Amino acid sequence: MEDLPEPLLADIIKRITVSSDLNSLCLVSKRLCAVEAEHRGAIRVGCGVDPTTEALTSLFSRFSNLWKVEINYSGWTPSHGDQVNNQGILVLSHHCPLLSDLTLSFCAHIDDAGLSYLAYCKKLRSLRLSFAPAITSTGIFRVAVSCCHLSVLHLVDCIAIESVEWLDYLGRYGSLGELVLKDCDGISQYDLLKFGPGWRKLQRFEFEINGTYWLSQRPDPSYVVGYPYSYDICCDNLKDLRLAHIVTKPEIGLRFLLGKCKALETLYLEYVIGLNEDEMIALFQRCCNLKTISLRLMPLRCEDHWFRTALTDDSLEVLALSFPMLQVVELTFTFCEPSYPTEIGFTQKGILTLIQSCPIRALVLNGASIFDDEGMKGLSSTKFLEKLDLVDCCSISDAGMYLIAQAPCLSHLTLRECSSVTDDGLAALARSQKLESLTVIGCRWISEEGVQGAAKSVCYSLETESHDSLKGMNVYRKIRQSP
Incomplete structure (x- = not known):
């Protein structure tokens, strides 16, 4: 050597x-x-690393060409010793002139003063903060002003950020291409209108609120009844959009985005209260480049007075006609009673029409009690399907497993909380010898012996999952406190 x-x-x-x-x-x-x-080029610092100035100086001096640094104190307790503090960020900024990507997670001892040292990082393009309880709007504003090349900003569970002058500044003078905001209680979806011209440059946007968000609707203080509202905002370059767990209305809030996007390739709408099917159909007709769509829905009182999910087969029909490149689809339903199938606005026929009309390679059906063995027969003839996740699909039985084993390209199958599938159904998969991987979680009638030989790689667990985990929700959001 x-x-x-x-x-x-x-x-x-x-x-x-x-x-x-x-x-x-x-x-x-x-x-x-x-x-x-x-x-x-990259390093991760966390529990167990000496956070003293001398030790950090030695560490960062040794790796002088670092461009990516993650400081992560997830799972930290006082027994682990001190954390990296503001002085550590100063050391980092002085000894890593090439730094362009910085992540701070669970860093309770770094505040606005520490962030201000990032002004020395002239090449910084990406900043991700996850649970940074001491950082306020002032610190974010300092980064926005001093780091002129910043193009990626993630703020997750940043409980002290309230005012949004930084958002107005970035919208006017910045060059953000990616903005992710999750569980920042001081930032409402209405505040994001202050981003103004910044929407034109944005290519990826995520906004998420957890907890029982649908029980309390925060009004827009600037909304005036009877005023002809319209947001003159352009987001023609937005390719990746995720809205999760929010309440929106026709006149106010992030619902305006659905009427402005033209270039979407990835769309996640997760339990958004206030979706309008006519607006969604218009969106689908504009965005012909969509490749991935995730719809997580719950039944609500709709405009036609039916208690059901906001979207129906009319939306699926437009999806089937408009998206020749659609490859990944997730349809998740929660709080829908199997004994009341009309609570799901889609039908089995509508779902099959979508799947058989597009080159879908990955499909997730979660809580789709309307989808049964006859639906699995329809799936078995799809030419492109490679990956299938069935979650909480109580109407699919062993007969459905016999049928899906005939799917020509299926190589990855996941079964979670599917209560009507037994070892007999898995035996059909084992005989087909097609599967590369099989994951079985919480299916009470499937044994560990039953999955053996059903795929080249097998993952098995009998543990049941919580509703939040199964449906991708966080109703009982844990409010973290600073150490």
């Missing part, structure tokens, strides 16, 4: 992606240690 030219050594090191392997490699020789340090 000592005789190898440095470019070849560097190439070998770049192919090693596991941190523990890289650390072991450094013990082989001083030369390897030096070459690895010079070419390492």
